[in-house]
Amino acid sequence: xxxxxxxxxxALSLIDLIRSPLLLAVYMPSMLFFTSNGLLIPVLPLFANxxxxxxxxxxxxxxxxxxxxxxxxxxxxxxxxKLGRKTSMALGLAGLTLSTLLLVVxxxxxxxxxxxYVAGLSAALFGIAMHLYV
Numbered sequence: 405x406x407x408x409x410x411x412x413x414x415a416l417s418l419i420d421l422i423r424s425p426l427l428l429a430v431y432m433p434s435m436l437f438f439t440s441n442g443l444l445i446p447v448l449p450l451f452a453n454x455x456x457x458x459x460x461x462x463x464x465x466x467x468x469x470x471x472x473x474x475x476x477x478x479x480x481x482x483x484x485x486k487l488g489r490k491t492s493m494a495l496g497l498a499g500l501t502l503s504t505l506l507l508v509v510x511x512x513x514x515x516x517x518x519x520x521y522v523a524g525l526s527a528a529l530f531g532i533a534m535h536l537y538v
Contacts, residue, residue: 455513468517472524480529489537496530
């Protein structure tokens, strides 16, 4: 084995990971989920300019998602018990996707706050279901 190349055991584990059913079911949605959140943060000050509000509202928008996650964890756990893991993960991703796409047509800062809160609720549902799925 030369320097910098993976060992045979490491190469086999990478192949196992690629063939794993968790790759498409958990890892890819998680990557898209966290990437979308990361891409949204630099754009938030533009919302403040468009709605002619102070930059303190940017912090409120970021906090709305965290508050949504915090308040959504217990109800998400209850919903998870009733719907199951896969359905809960799909519902959480759908809620996040819809709330993020609706940001495009938002016409007020309160709508942006509400959509980010819904994104936090959806993130709570997806996150709990994802941890139970693995």
